[in-house]
Amino acid sequence: xxxxxxxxxxxxxxxxxxxxxxxxxxxxxxxxxxxxxxxxxxxxxxxxxxxxxxxxxxxxxxxxxxxxxxxxxxxxxxxxxxxxxxxxxxxxxxxxxxxxxxxxxxxxxxxxxxxxxxxxxxxxxxxxxxxxxxxxxxxxxxxxxxxxxxxxxxxxxxxxxxxxxxxxxxxxxxxxxxxxxxxxxxxxxxxxxxxxxxxxxxxxxxxxxxxxxxxxxxxxxxxxxxxxxxxxxxxxxxxxxxxxxxxxxxxxxxxxxxxxxxxxxxxxxxxxxxxxxxxxxxxxxxxxxxxxxxxxxxxxxxxxxxxxxxxxxxxxxxxxxxxxxxxxxxxxxxxxxxxxxxxxxxxxxxxxxxxxxxxxxxxxxxxxxxx
Numbered sequence: 410x411x412x413x414x415x416x417x418x419x420x421x422x423x424x425x426x427x428x429x430x431x432x433x434x435x436x437x438x439x440x441x442x443x444x445x446x447x448x449x450x451x452x453x454x455x456x457x458x459x460x461x462x463x464x465x466x467x468x469x470x471x472x473x474x475x476x477x478x479x480x481x482x483x484x485x486x487x488x489x490x491x492x493x494x495x496x497x498x499x500x501x502x503x504x505x506x507x508x509x510x511x512x513x514x515x516x517x518x519x520x521x522x523x524x525x526x527x528x529x530x531x532x533x534x535x536x537x538x539x540x541x542x543x544x545x546x547x548x549x550x551x552x553x554x555x556x557x558x559x560x561x562x563x564x565x566x567x568x569x570x571x572x573x574x575x576x577x578x579x580x581x582x583x584x585x586x587x588x589x590x591x592x593x594x595x596x597x598x599x600x601x602x603x604x605x606x607x608x609x610x611x612x613x614x615x616x617x618x619x620x621x622x623x624x625x626x627x628x629x630x631x632x633x634x635x636x637x638x639x640x641x642x643x644x645x646x647x648x649x650x651x652x653x654x655x656x657x658x659x660x661x662x663x664x665x666x667x668x669x670x671x672x673x674x675x676x677x678x679x680x681x682x683x684x685x686x687x688x689x690x691x692x693x694x695x696x697x698x699x700x701x702x703x704x705x706x707x708x709x710x711x712x713x714x715x716x717x718x719x720x721x722x723x724x725x726x727x728x729x730x731x732x733x734x735x736x737x738x739x740x741x742x743x744x745x746x747x748x749x750x751x752x753x754x755x756x757x758x759x760x761x762x763x764x765x766x767x768x769x770x771x772x773x774x775x776x777x778x779x780x
Contacts, residue, residue, distance in 0.1 A: 410663040412609050412624045418667050424636060425609030425624060426590045428766070429518040430466050430473060434459045436499060437516065440492035441480050450481075465628055466518055467616060467641045470609050472527055472655060473626045474515040474648045476641075489516050502543040505531050505550070513647045518626075522550030527655060529686035538740040547767075552739030555767060562762040565751050569759065587766075597631035604631045610638050618643045623656045654682055669710035671701070671718070692732045698722050 412425035442457040451457070462485075465477035478485040485492075493499050493507050493516070500507065505525045510516045517524050522542065525531040531541045538550075547554025566573075586592065590606045597604040605628065612625040615638055619625060629638040644652065661677035664670065675697045678684055684693060698718035701708065705715045725731040751758040761767070 410624075410659050410666070413611075413659065413663045414667055416611055416624075417663075425470060425626075427470050427607075427609065427626070428589060429471065429520070429523075430464075430607040430626070431459070431588045432520070433466075433475070433516065433518040434462065434464055436503075437464065437475065437478060437485075437489070437492075438462045440489075440496050440499070441485060443496060444488070444492050445480075465641070466607055467625070467627045467644060468518075468648060469619070469624065469652045469655060469659075470626045471519045471523055472648075472652050473518040473607070474513070474644065475518070476515060476645065476648075478516075486515070502545060502549045504541050504543070508541075513645070513651075515645060515648055520548045522548055522554065525550055526683060528651070529682040532683060532740075533686040535737070535740040542741045544741065544743060547743070550741060551743050552741045554743065557743060557745045558761055558767050560745050561751060561758070562764070562767070564748050565758040566762040568748050569755075569762065594631050594636070598633065598635070601633040605629070606631070608636065608638070610636075614640065616641050616644055616649075618646075618649045619652055620656060623660065654680075658682075666710065669714060671697070671711065671714045674701075691730075695722065695725060695732050 412423050415421055415423035438457050438459040438461070441462060442451070442455075445451045445457070446453060446455070457480075461480065463477070463479040464475055466473045466475050468474045475486075475489075478489065490507070490510050493503065493510060503521045505521045505528075506517050506519075508531075509524065509528070519527075525541060532538055542550035544551055547558055551557070590604075590608065593604040593606065596602060607626055608629045609624050609626045610629070612619055612621050612623050614621060615627050616625045617640075627638060627641050629636055631637070643649070658677050658680050661673050661680065665674035665677055675694055678697050679690060679693045688696065698721050701711055701715050701718040702722065705712070708715070722731075
């Protein structure tokens with residue numbers, strides 16, 4: 410939605426960057442590595458780098474699909490389900506992704522928890538959610554997990570930063586370079602050294618069965634001539650159908666945000682697949698009003714509309730039409746640790762506070778604090 414708004418209304422040519430493809434590419438590589446060892450195709454200690462596995466991923470951000478996977482000239486798509494189901498870690502931590510792979514035939518770029526937020530099938534009934542969620546890492550679907558690790562990181566940093574200031578500054582060197590796209594794009598534009606990545610761009614017949622004008626995530630190449638995005642063609646129909654549902658939600662949400670349109674915002678909420686799986690229309694309307702009131706400080710474009718939202722909620726209480734509210738902590742909630750609890754493992758607390766990519770953070774000892 411941000412990329413869409415920037416290109417349509419921001420008067421700035423914008424591409425969106427995400428590291429989901431790189432992370433999932435590594436997962437696929439690890440699965441092929443395990444299988445290849447078992448088949449005697451590589452040595453028992455030999456490791457593969459993701460550069461050795463050729464992939465094409467296409468879709469929309471967070472719903473992008475590996476439609477081509479090749480290793481040593483072999484098409485690995487048909488083997489993906491077998492490889493992931495036999496992986497000792499992923500068969501436990503990626504149950505949503507593996508189930509979608511089983512039913513769609515294609516692996517998603519997005520984490521187990523993140524993918525489950527966009528689909529109507531896995532978080533609709535609270536008692537079933539733990540079947541799909543692994544709490545060893547927040548990114549596997551912990552309720553409010555990202556908020557928890559960021560809160561813990563901030564709280565620890567606020568208490569620990571005097572110690573950080575006493576240390577030598579971190580070394581910025583080529584061997585410590587991350588896999589984020591940004592620096593590689595700049596390098597390619599400046600030096601002409603070709604870089605291939607997956608970028609979010611405005612669809613202009615790149616994916617032929619998604620609407621032109623929406624934002625798609627597809628492979629592209631960067632050199633001195635700029636960013637060049639090839640045509641992918643049609644997505645497999647099930648993948649395209651899932652993406653198409655979210656594309657229209659994104660469009661409504663983006664237009665509502667730009668114009669401060671509450672009705673369009675509510676319609677975007679109503680059409681979100683997971684919201685629609687859980688809430689009826691009146692619940693969606695009142696939930697949106699509640700969110701507008703709660704987040705008023707950060708929504709300047711809705712300032713003229715928020716008093717009306719507050720009034721509608723008050724009237725619903727008076728008229729007896731207020732929807733039933735549930736007190737819940739979430740079906741897969743892990744307690745946020747205090748600074749005192751974090752201090753029991755200072756190394757882990759500091760790693761969390763300093764990590765730019767919180768996706769690598771484990772639940773750590775926090776999974777035992779509530780026991």
